[in-house]
Amino acid sequence: MIDLTKKDLNYLKNLQSVEGDLEIARRVVCNDKIAIHYFLGSFSIPFLNYIGREIMKLEGCYVNGILCYYPDISADYYTFIGAEFIKPIDKFVYKYFEKSYVNLSMNNSTEDEYIPTWYKVALYKGVKNKGVKEARLYTYINTITVRHFINLKKKLDKKNEKNIDDMLESESVSILIDHNGFDELILSEENPKYEELREAWDSLKERDRLILKYLVIENRKPLEIFDEMIQYVRTNIPIEQYTRKQKQDVISLMKSQAKRHLRELILRRRVK
Amino acid sequence: MKHLIRDLELIAYLEGELNKEEIRILKRKLEENGELNMLYHLQLSYDEGLEEYANELIGEDDFNTESVKTIAINHNFDSEYIIAANKKNPKKE
Numbered sequence: 001m002i003d004l005t006k007k008d009l010n011y012l013k014n015l016q017s018v019e020g021d022l023e024i025a026r027r028v029v030c031n032d033k034i035a036i037h038y039f040l041g042s043f044s045i046p047f048l049n050y051i052g053r054e055i056m057k058l059e060g061c062y063v064n065g066i067l068c069y070y071p072d073i074s075a076d077y078y079t080f081i082g083a084e085f086i087k088p089i090d091k092f093v094y095k096y097f098e099k100s101y102v103n104l105s106m107n108n109s110t111e112d113e114y115i116p117t118w119y120k121v122a123l124y125k126g127v128k129n130k131g132v133k134e135a136r137l138y139t140y141i142n143t144i145t146v147r148h149f150i151n152l153k154k155k156l157d158k159k160n161e162k163n164i165d166d167m168l169e170s171e172s173v174s175i176l177i178d179h180n181g182f183d184e185l186i187l188s189e190e191n192p193k194y195e196e197l198r199e200a201w202d203s204l205k206e207r208d209r210l211i212l213k214y215l216v217i218e219n220r221k222p223l224e225i226f227d228e229m230i231q232y233v234r235t236n237i238p239i240e241q242y243t244r245k246q247k248q249d250v251i252s253l254m255k256s257q258a259k260r261h262l263r264e265l266i267l268r269r270r271v272k
Numbered sequence: 273m274k275h276l277i278r279d280l281e282l283i284a285y286l287e288g289e290l291n292k293e294e295i296r297i298l299k300r301k302l303e304e305n306g307e308l309n310m311l312y313h314l315q316l317s318y319d320e321g322l323e324e325y326a327n328e329l330i331g332e333d334d335f336n337t338e339s340v341k342t343i344a345i346n347h348n349f350d351s352e353y354i355i356a357a358n359k360k361n362p363k364k365e
Contacts, residue, residue, distance in 0.1 A: 016325065042324075043321075046317075046320040046321040046323065046324075047317040047318070047320060047321050049320065050313075050316060050317035050320045051317060054313065054316065054317075055313060135280075135283045135284075135287065136287065138318075138321055138322075139283045139286050139287055139318065140279070140283055142286075142314065142317055142318050142321060143279050143282050143283050143286065143314060143318075144279055146310070146313055146314050146317050147279070147282075147310065147314075150310055150313065169309065170313075172312075172316055173309050173312045173313060173316070176312040176315065176316075177308060177309065177312065180299075181299075181311070181312060181315065183292070183295050184292070219292070232330075233329075233330045233331055234330070234331030234332070235328065235329060235330065235331050237329070246329065249325070249329055250329055250330055252288055253322060253325070253326040253329060253330050254330055255288075256319050256322065256326070257326060257330070257333055257335075260319060260335075261335050264335070264336075
């Protein structure tokens with residue numbers, strides 16, 4: 001059994017597993033600087049960019065020449081995800097071991113800052129569905145954060161007397177609503193949105209059509225189709241080195257990508 | 273009456289762990305709450321975070337690159353540059 005507490009952060013990230021996620025979460029809760037830097041940075045920025053752009057409807061700003069939407073919500077995110085913030089009660093102990101037993105709150109304001117307890121991160125236990133299935137840290141943090149910002153946006157718009165029904169609309173969301181999130185694909189004229197779906201479907205690459213056909217229409221299992229679908233993958237990882245988990249992830253990622261392509265093709269047709 | 277939607281149900285949906293019947297029930301509850309758009313915002317933001325892992329495991333997605341190439345062939349670059357320079361946020365406008 002590998003002791004993950006001794007491993008560096010890159011090792012944990014590359015594990016792509018719940019065990020690695022739990023260790024990352026533990027380090028964040030312990031206020032480990034490297035873990036927090038990663039957690040508030042490359043881990044959170046992708047979904048914060050989405051939230052800033054599509055939910056909070058911000059204008060965005062340029063960071064190193066790239067239009068980004070996360071900076072304007074970073075403070076709100078930190079306040080939400082780091083809560084509660086407390087005065088460190090162990091500062092006496094820490095200084096005691098340093099042989100300097102002083103009351104920091106009396107003579108050093110910088111040392112008297114509140115620190116995050118990361119309560120919501122601490123709640124991550126790596127399980128879902130009554131403890132039966134595993135859940136990844138990213139899915140958990142993404143879920144609670146999106147819900148938080150949707151509620152925040154609703155409150156802001158209500159305060160500004162904006163129309164609450166329209167505020168969370170976006171063309172991409174509207175396409176997903178019209179097509180049931182592509183969780184079912186009905187390629188027949190019974191479908192009221194048949195024409196645009198058919199046109200997008202016909203424009204999809206073979207790989208995308210196959211993965212959606214197998215998983216969504218025929219309801220087949222990911223591992224059943226891995227051997228057939230691996231020919232469409234372009235990485236340097238030798239096929240025989242894929243673990244069972246990676247095989248499942250490959251198929252799941254291909255499915256997500258195919259759904260995104262289908263959505264973008266419909267979007268292009270609508271904006272024409 | 274509003275339904276209570278637990279984070280665990282949404283997480284299970286995002287990670288593809290729900291069967292078709294469970295998905296239908298979840299969507300019906302969200303629809304009755306007037307929160308169906310929340311599910312899809314979750315889906316879209318979730319997908320953005322998986323891009324790096326997807327590049328690593330299945331290779332870089334050339335869908336947009338190919339589209340950009342097609343657009344570039346069919347467009348007059350001079351006018352495109354002027355339009356782009358005049359837009360503060362081309363994606364939103």
